Amino acid sequence: MTNNKLLSDFKDALRKEGLKITPQRIAVLEEIIKNKGHRESEDVYMAIKTRKTHVSRATVYRTLDILVQNGFARKLNLGDGRARYEPKIDSPHHDHMICNNCGKIIEFVNHEIEKIQEEIAKHHQFKLQQHIHQLFGICKECQ
Amino acid sequence: MTNNKLLSDFKDALRKEGLKITPQRIAVLEEIIKNKGHRESEDVYMAIKTRKTHVSRATVYRTLDILVQNGFARKLNLGDGRARYEPKIDSPHHDHMICNNCGKIIEFVNHEIEKIQEEIAKHHQFKLQQHIHQLFGICKECQ
DNA sequence: TTTATAATTGAGTATCATTCTCATTTATAA
DNA sequence: TTATAAATGAGAATGATACTCAATTATAAA
Structure with missing residues (x-):
């Protein structure tokens, strides 16, 4: 998916939600999809501010929420x-x-765990919506 | 394990750490092991305050840390x-x-997941220390 | 048992990420 | 071009938790 496609998808999503397309919102999207991954709000705020678009912390938080709500960010x-x-x-x-x-932060994927999770949920008649699975420890380089 | 045994274990742990045995610390331990589970700090504070021992929020936080550090609480x-x-x-x-x-909050245990986790960590030469695994969704009663 | 003293406590203040407020600005439909 | 509802930004508010420091207390030693 190209960034242009993404941008227009985002604009579509905003329109669909009845939200306006503003330079601040575009800037937050662009900053997030730079794919440096795992960005803090303050990070995003500083990056946008330093580069070009005038933006406030409040707007960054608000836009990040929109991105999450519409499936563009986690x-x-x-x-x-x-x-x-x-x-x-x-x-x-x-x-x-x-x-x-x-x-x-190291990412990992494991389908077996996903499957077991679903079984556990099912067993408790629990309707699974999201999950958090994080392993904490010492990475290879730090040992 | 009886509560008396636990209490004396806690006292031993305090002594071992060079910490003093105070009514406030004992009260926090007692409140936590009532096993209502998943207590908030404010909860514990109010419960102790209401019942008997004079205690402050600060002391509750400090004591909860001690309990966690010494393996009495998670x-x-x-x-x-x-x-x-x-x-x-x-x-x-x-x-x-x-x-x-x-x-x-529903607790679940799954050894298979624990095992896979360890394999994943091993594969990345990551020294696993703790983990968080939480499933969010809608419980049986709320559907 | 009393004393000396270092640890503990508590009241209130500080912190820090995030959210809210509301006056001003702006995107957009007509 | 205009009207207007939505968005923005500056700063204040929030809320959980941590910190500060003077007063209190547990405990080891006498």
């Missing part, structure tokens, strides 16, 4: 009090391994 | 900005299913 809670945002497009579902020493 | 991050604490004694390792509607 919001991660790594337990340190600061949310992270990653682009959701083109990236298959994955979970995260976080280094307790250097903070590095 | 701290949960459910993504809503308020930590939960559960007694760790006698309870086998488990993860949590959280109802997005009513907030109910």
Whole structure:
């Protein structure tokens, strides 16, 4: 998926929701899909501010919410009090391994776990909507 | 494990750490092992305050940390900005299913997932220390 | 048992990410 | 071009948790 396609998808989504297409919203989308991954709101705010578009922290938070709500981004809670945002497009579902020493984030995918999860939910007649699966420890480089 | 045994274990742990045995610390332990599970700090604070021992929020937070550090309690991050604490004694390792509607917390155990997790970590030469595995959705009663 | 003292406590303040408020600005439909 | 509802931004509010420091207390030693 090209960035142009993404951009127009985002504009479509905004229209569909009755939201306006503003330079700030476009800038947040562009910053997020740069695919540096796992960005903090403050990060995104600073990057946009430094580069070109005038934006406020409030608008960054608001736009990140829109991105999450419309499936363009995923919001991660790594337990340190600061949310992270990653682009959701083109990236298959994955979970995260976080280094307790250097903070590095490694993505992992495991279909077996996904399957077992679903079985567990089913067994409890629980309608599974999302999940968080994070492994914390010390990465290869930090040992 | 009786509560008396637990109490004396806690006292031993405090001594071992060079910490003093205070009524406030004992009260926090007692409140946590009541096994209502998944207690918020504010909960614990109110319960102790209402019943008997004079205690402050600060001391509750400090003591909960001591309990976690010494393996008497586990701290949960459910993504809503308020930590939960559960007694760790006698309870086998488990993860949590959280109802997005009513907030109910259901515990689940799955050894297969634990095993796969370890394999994933090993594969990345990652030294696994803790993990978070939470399933969010709608519980049986809320459907 | 008393004393000395370092640890603990509590009240209130600080912090920090995030959300809210509301006056001003702007995108967009007509 | 205009009208207007939505969006924005600056700063204040929020809420959980951590910090500060003077007063209190547990405990080891006398």
